[in-house]
Amino acid sequence: MTAMIDITDAGKTFTMHLQGGIELPVVRGVTFRVNPGECVVLSGPSGAGKSSILKMIFGNYRCDSGRIGIRHPGQVVDLATAEPRQVLNIRRSTIGYVSQFLRAVPRVASIDVVAEPLIVNGMSRTDAQARAGELLHRLNIPERLWQLPPATFSGGEQQRVNIARGFISDLPILLLDEPTASLDAVNRAVVVELVAEKKRQGVAMVAIVHDDEIRHLIADRIVDVTSFAAAA
Numbered sequence: 369m370t371a372m373i374d375i376t377d378a379g380k381t382f383t384m385h386l387q388g389g390i391e392l393p394v395v396r397g398v399t400f401r402v403n404p405g406e407c408v409v410l411s412g413p414s415g416a417g418k419s420s421i422l423k424m425i426f427g428n429y430r431c432d433s434g435r436i437g438i439r440h441p442g443q444v445v446d447l448a449t450a451e452p453r454q455v456l457n458i459r460r461s462t463i464g465y466v467s468q469f470l471r472a473v474p475r476v477a478s479i480d481v482v483a484e485p486l487i488v489n490g491m492s493r494t495d496a497q498a499r500a501g502e503l504l505h506r507l508n509i510p511e512r513l514w515q516l517p518p519a520t521f522s523g524g525e526q527q528r529v530n531i532a533r534g535f536i537s538d539l540p541i542l543l544l545d546e547p548t549a550s551l552d553a554v555n556r557a558v559v560v561e562l563v564a565e566k567k568r569q570g571v572a573m574v575a576i577v578h579d580d581e582i583r584h585l586i587a588d589r590i591v592d593v594t595s596f597a598a599a600a
């Protein structure tokens with residue numbers, strides 16, 4: 369089976385330009401693969417490099433060694449060397465990222481925040497809003513809040529809007545950074561269901577989940593990043 373994500377020997381060192389160019393090696397030798405329909409959870413202590421690896425896969429952090437092969441329609445692209453324009457293309461049609469916090473655009477209604485990724489990819493506003501409504505409903509966001517911007521929502525409500533926005537697209541790769549951190553048990557269970565549905569659709573996922581119970585519910589494989597820590 370061709371992996372959706374194939375990382376070989378990837379490494380990242382930060383150069384602190386404001387501190388006389390000090391070099392801060394974070395990870396090295398990062399090597400793992402993620403197949404379609406599989407959820408790999410990254411584990412390891414705080415500071416081991418889990419978020420950095422997720423950001424490398426999303427192209428936010430540029431690798432300075434190794435390869436991050438991403439299966440993108442018709443080809444395998446190396447994100448470690450891809451041009452910024454290509455990274456943006458890959459994000460639009462291949463890789464979704466559910467960050468820990470919602471970066472809400474001011475004055476945009478929650479339903480439109482959630483529907484936007486589908487509209488950008490060509491779906492009509494009416495159809496996209498219908499899909500957004502279904503997801504908000506499943507995530508227990510009451511309908512009276514849908515027309516309000518999420519800026520004043522509680523932390524857990526904002527996270528659920530963020531999850532709905534991340535899960536609404538039919539992208540083949542999804543990166544999840546602590547998707548259940550501020551959720552109650554009922555909504556954590558909804559996220560576990562959403563992840564299971566994505567697996568059935570063949571989506572490849574990489575997740576960071578601190579909650580042991582959720583980790584075991586969603587992980588097909590756990591990759592301990594401790595061995596990739598550059599300081600190890």
Ligand SMILES: Nc1ncnc2c1ncn2[C@@H]1O[C@H](COP(=O)(O)OP(=O)(O)OP(=O)(O)O)[C@@H](O)[C@H]1O
Binds near residue numbers: 394414415
């Ligand atoms: N942009 C950056 N500039 C400088 N150092 C960074 C940057 N991003 C991360 N680091 C450093 O890389 C190391 C790994 O951080 P990272 O956030 O990847 O760890 P983590 O395993 O996700 O930790 P946690 O579980 O606490 O979120 C840390 O020492 C951090 O300070």
